[in-house]
Amino acid sequence: MIDQEEIYSKVLRAGRRTYFFDVRSTKAGDYYLTVTESKKFTHDDGSFHYKKHKIYLYKEDFSAFKENLDEMMNYIIEEKGSEVISERHQKDFKREDEIMIENDAPKAATESFTDVSFDDI
Structure with a gap:
């Protein structure tokens, strides 16, 4: 099936995974x-690639799909709690935080250098 016109979209970034929700x-x-x-x-x-998986959900399946999804999510939350993050995902989030810290780290201050003119020597 060829995707038609995109109407509305949302993106959810989750560690190394990104989820795209598109109304078409x-x-x-x-x-x-x-x-x-x-x-x-x-x-x-150092090179990379992306693997993508896509599902198509049609209006006639919304109700049953939502019921099953809600049931499965509620089961997981009841059994394991809502704040549980796997070790693998913790490593992904920690790695992303470290990269952000490195990118935000202050650069060496150049104001401490003295401006010397050749006339002063």
């Missing part, structure tokens, strides 16, 4: 939802 329009003008998971894989040489 068919040629007949009806709407449907696509949910795409994109995951970044980095190779030993």
Whole structure:
């Protein structure tokens, strides 16, 4: 199926994964939802690629899909709590924080150098 016109979109970034929620329009003008998971894989040489998985969800399936999704999420929260983050995801988040800290770190101050003119020597 070829994606048609994009109507509305949201993005959820979660560690190395990004989720895209897109409302699209068919040629007949009806709407449907696509949910795409994109995951970044980095190779030993520093190059990377993305793997994407997409599902198409049509209006006639919304109610049943939502019920099942709510049931599964509630089950996980009841069994494991809502604040549990796996070790793997903690490492991903820690790595992202370290990168942000490195990028935000102050650069060496150049104001401490004395401006000397050749006339002063």
